[in-house]
Amino acid sequence: MAYEYLDHEADVGIRASGATFEEALAEGARAMFGVMTDLNQVGRSEEVVIHCQAGDLAALFVECLNELLFQSDTRHLLFADFQVTRLTHSGAGYKLEGVARGEPLDAARHDLWTEVKAATYAGLKYEVGDGRHVLQCVLDV
Amino acid sequence: MGKTIQVSDQLRVVQTEPYIWEIPPHGEMRVPGRIYGDQTTVDHLVEDVQAGKSWNALVQIVNVACLPGIQRASLAMADIHPGYGFPIGGVGAFDFDEGVISMAGIGYDINCGVRTMRTNLSRAEIEPKKEDLANALYRTVPAGLGSTGDIKLSLKEVDKVLEKGAEFAVERGYGFAEDLEYVEERGRIAGADPDTVSKKAKEREFNQVGTLGSGNHYLEVQWVEEVYAPDVADAYGLFPNQILISIHCGSRGLGHQIGTDYLKVLEAASRKYNIPIRERELVCAPITSPEGRRYLAAVNCGINCAFANRQAIAHLARRAFQDALGVRPQEIATLYEIGHNTAKVEEHDVDGHIKKLVVHRKGATRAFGPGRKELPTAYRDVGQPVLVGGTMGTCSFILHGTELAMRETFGSALHGAGRTLSRQQAKKRFWGGDVITELAGQGIVVRAHSKAGVAEEAPGAYKDVEEVVDIMHNAGIIRKVARLRPLICVKG
Numbered sequence: 001m002a003y004e005y006l007d008h009e010a011d012v013g014i015r016a017s018g019a020t021f022e023e024a025l026a027e028g029a030r031a032m033f034g035v036m037t038d039l040n041q042v043g044r045s046e047e048v049v050i051h052c053q054a055g056d057l058a059a060l061f062v063e064c065l066n067e068l069l070f071q072s073d074t075r076h077l078l079f080a081d082f083q084v085t086r087l088t089h090s091g092a093g094y095k096l097e098g099v100a101r102g103e104p105l106d107a108a109r110h111d112l113w114t115e116v117k118a119a120t121y122a123g124l125k126y127e128v129g130d131g132r133h134v135l136q137c138v139l140d141v
Numbered sequence: 142m143g144k145t146i147q148v149s150d151q152l153r154v155v156q157t158e159p160y161i162w163e164i165p166p167h168g169e170m171r172v173p174g175r176i177y178g179d180q181t182t183v184d185h186l187v188e189d190v191q192a193g194k195s196w197n198a199l200v201q202i203v204n205v206a207c208l209p210g211i212q213r214a215s216l217a218m219a220d221i222h223p224g225y226g227f228p229i230g231g232v233g234a235f236d237f238d239e240g241v242i243s244m245a246g247i248g249y250d251i252n253c254g255v256r257t258m259r260t261n262l263s264r265a266e267i268e269p270k271k272e273d274l275a276n277a278l279y280r281t282v283p284a285g286l287g288s289t290g291d292i293k294l295s296l297k298e299v300d301k302v303l304e305k306g307a308e309f310a311v312e313r314g315y316g317f318a319e320d321l322e323y324v325e326e327r328g329r330i331a332g333a334d335p336d337t338v339s340k341k342a343k344e345r346e347f348n349q350v351g352t353l354g355s356g357n358h359y360l361e362v363q364w365v366e367e368v369y370a371p372d373v374a375d376a377y378g379l380f381p382n383q384i385l386i387s388i389h390c391g392s393r394g395l396g397h398q399i400g401t402d403y404l405k406v407l408e409a410a411s412r413k414y415n416i417p418i419r420e421r422e423l424v425c426a427p428i429t430s431p432e433g434r435r436y437l438a439a440v441n442c443g444i445n446c447a448f449a450n451r452q453a454i455a456h457l458a459r460r461a462f463q464d465a466l467g468v469r470p471q472e473i474a475t476l477y478e479i480g481h482n483t484a485k486v487e488e489h490d491v492d493g494h495i496k497k498l499v500v501h502r503k504g505a506t507r508a509f510g511p512g513r514k515e516l517p518t519a520y521r522d523v524g525q526p527v528l529v530g531g532t533m534g535t536c537s538f539i540l541h542g543t544e545l546a547m548r549e550t551f552g553s554a555l556h557g558a559g560r561t562l563s564r565q566q567a568k569k570r571f572w573g574g575d576v577i578t579e580l581a582g583q584g585i586v587v588r589a590h591s592k593a594g595v596a597e598e599a600p601g602a603y604k605d606v607e608e609v610v611d612i613m614h615n616a617g618i619i620r621k622v623a624r625l626r627p628l629i630c631v632k633g
Contacts, residue, residue, distance in 0.1 A: 107285075113286065120225050
């Protein structure tokens with residue numbers, strides 16, 4: 001598990017790492033859904049492709065998390081994992097395509113914890129060092 | 142008085158009144174910071190800075206003071222704790238023509254707030270039936286992650302919710318027109334333009350009208366334990382041992398999506414208009430710019446959505462009371478409804494001039510004093526009710542706004558207890574099951590969709606609501622009317 005939760009009084013901070021930006025982002029997505037439920041209980045029968053874009057990679061992290069929340073909320077799915085399938089960079093910024101896998105929310109099988117309202121720019125960081133890419137932000141719960 | 146705490150080279154906090162501490166302007170601050178608190182409040186704030194915590198409320202107060210057009214002071218109410226951009230318990234009022242509207246001053250749960258309703262029942266009548274009543278409420282009011290509501294809307298109907306707020310809910314048969322008189326803005330704020338809200342945000346709202354959500358949202362059945370101001374209590378229709386119902390929730394997925402959608406818009410606007418912001422979360426736009434106008438119109442939609450939501454839940458609560466106790470819906474009236482994550486266009490006296498302002502209240506409540514035209518006729522002589530909830534198991538308060546509040550805080554006050562432990566810390570220290578058992582021992586029935594949620598909201602994780610209320614009361618900003626104790630808590 002390459003993510004951890006940070007102490008924040010009212011909300012939840014997440015800090016995720018990986019060998020690449022894409023890996024760190026994937027771990028960040030897991031960290032976020034790990035606030036909502038026990039990921040071990042969530043299967044991977046459904047796939048949703050998502051697209052997002054932003055001016056810089058840190059903002060892309062937040063954008064991606066919020067897009068996953070939107071999909072989760074409107075399709076009533078919980079996502080067990082996420083993978084970036086394409087990441088492109090142009091003058092305008094970054095575009096990302098990815099696949100989220102999960103299953104329909106089921107109160108009988110899933111421990112339902114706290115709803116995440118949004119990923120915010122608070123505490124937003126993207127750092128690279130010692131071969132590790134680290135992404136961090138605060139989730140509004 | 143005059144006690145000074147030197148926090149760092151440039152940053153110091155000076156006590157100017159028994160319960161008021163100022164941060165004199167330094168660096169880019171355009172106005173001072175002003176904190177309503179006691180020694181403990183300030184010590185806690187200073188400790189966070191000195192511990193080098195990444196998010197700390199004192200620095201957030203300073204950052205808000207740097208924004209263009211801010212009037213008088215960057216205010217912090219007694220329940221202050223770190224938020225994002227603005228602190229929770231933060232109030233920032235901006236000149237309409239020269240100031241900015243900031244997302245951080247509103248947040249993602251637009252118009253999260255509290256409605257309190259009053260009944261003719263007394264505690265003695267309810268006690269023997271509280272388990273039945275708790276079950277009826279738990280069954281009737283959807284709550285918790287993934288829950289959906291009774292009201293299923295089409296996209297066109299969502300637009301009506303955004304324009305008409307609680308009025309729409311009443312038109313659909315949820316509650317009574319009389320309720321609206323006792324809701325801020327009469328349950329429908331002007332200037333809401335559904336075209337400024339994305340289709341995505343509306344899609345999130347489809348199934349969520351009339352749902353409680355989770356986190357610190359709740360529905361409580363309470364009783365009046367003590368009356369402090371009999372005259373005001375009379376005006377509000379309160380009496381000792383009276384049973385009240387309080388609903389705490391907001392604009393649900395729609396509010397969250399509006400926040401997410403406009404984060405990008407406002408970030409671009411901050412750069413376009415060269416607005417220096419000290420933290421990325423403080424993205425904002427000049428109020429009169431196209432971006433600022435659009436955002437305000439979208440916020441108004443979010444405000445209306447929360448109004449509709451609480452009106453619907455209030456109706457469901459009435460239904461549960463009828464099912465369990467045979468109480469007719471007409472016997473339950475709305476005492477008042479307040480919001481505590483909003484930006485509102487208001488007129489205030491600033492240095493002898495009446496100015497049009499946008500007042501951001503983030504985790505802070507409007508607290509208008511006597512004589513304001515915005516108040517219902519029945520309350521205009523005494524000031525508006527201010528509803529302050531403690532976390533479950535602790536007490537809540539009803540207070541009233543004052544003229545002093547109008548002069549000092551733009552008619553604003555605190556909203557709740559304020560947290561002291563993070564959710565992570567709370568979950569390590571408290572076990573949901575134990576909390577529920579302990580509260581049961583105190584005669585409080587808890588029905589929760591999530592035990593982890595209960596642990597996060599445990600009384601030990603919050604400041605003492607009585608302490609923070611006393612600070613604001615002693616400072617004269619709001620005055621206590623009644624103290625309430627919970628009997629039943631329904632949590633998402």
